[in-house]
Amino acid sequence: MFRSRSKDGQDSATQVADAEPQSRDPQAPKGRPTPKRSEAQSQRRTLATPPAGRKEAAKRARETRRTALSRQREALASGDERYLPARDKGPVRRFTRDFVDSKWCVAEFFLPIAVTILILSLMPSLQIKNISLLLWLGVIVMIVLDSFSTAFRLKKALRERFPDESRKGVVGYALMRTLQMRRMRLPKPQVARGERP
Incomplete structure (x- = not known):
């Protein structure tokens, strides 16, 4: 009677441990470059506040497209692989x-x-x-x-x-x-x- 409870307790403990997500190894590469602090903060700000209307959404889309194009131009001049167009990567x-x-x-x-x-x-x-x-x-x-x-x-x-x-x-x-x-x-x-x- 007591043995079956202890086995059940162990089984439920292992199930809970298996259900918890494994933490990522801090030494393992994450597959993408770390953004600069200013870039991360500006992304957080824009993501935190949704656009008020269609005009605001279009304005944000234009700005993101403009920054992406300027990054791409700089990458084409310097050869930085991260921001090159897909045909050059x-x-x-x-x-x-x-x-x-x-x-x-x-x-x-x-x-x-x-x-x-x-x-x-x-x-x-x-x-x-x-x-x-x-x-x-x-x-x-x-x-x-x-x-x-x-x-x-x-x-x-x-x-x-x-x-x-x-x-x-x-x-x-x-x-x-x-x-x-x-x-x-x-x-x-x-x-x-x-x-x-």
């Missing part, structure tokens, strides 16, 4: 950017070469117009060959460095980056030319 995309930025590409000079060829084609001389057409053809062939070479080398480097990660769309991302002049690229280049990524 991740180690694979970062390696791709570094791979492209560390090399000279013919495609990045496309715009100045195109302007030069356009000026030559406006000259009255027929020989200069023919030369500009040949230059145009040569530039296109060089860009295509350089793009194939870049894509092949990038695929090989990605297979070696990131065998288990998704590489979908990375080659197109790299080729679009080669078409931009180096100082116009966003996120800004983080490696010097000739430096190994």
Whole structure:
């Protein structure tokens, strides 16, 4: 009679202990950066008071969108991974950017070469117009060959460095980056030319 009660008491105590949530290990990473105190306080204030009406809600939405865009612009300039757009996030995309930025590409000079060829084609001389057409053809062939070479080398480097990660769309991302002049690229280049990524 007494034994059954003590067993029941132990069972209920273990059930209560199991029902209580486990406390998180303070040394374990939480998976997100700790916000600054000012950011946390402003978020608490905005969450604590609900918007008075539609205009207030729209105003708050505009402000949050504006702050998110300004963070994103700063991240594009500095290369901060936390606030980059989704298309630029991740180690694979970062390696791709570094791979492209560390090399000279013919495609990045496309715009100045195109302007030069356009000026030559406006000259009255027929020989200069023919030369500009040949230059145009040569530039296109060089860009295509350089793009194939870049894509092949990038695929090989990605297979070696990131065998288990998704590489979908990375080659197109790299080729679009080669078409931009180096100082116009966003996120800004983080490696010097000739430096190994």
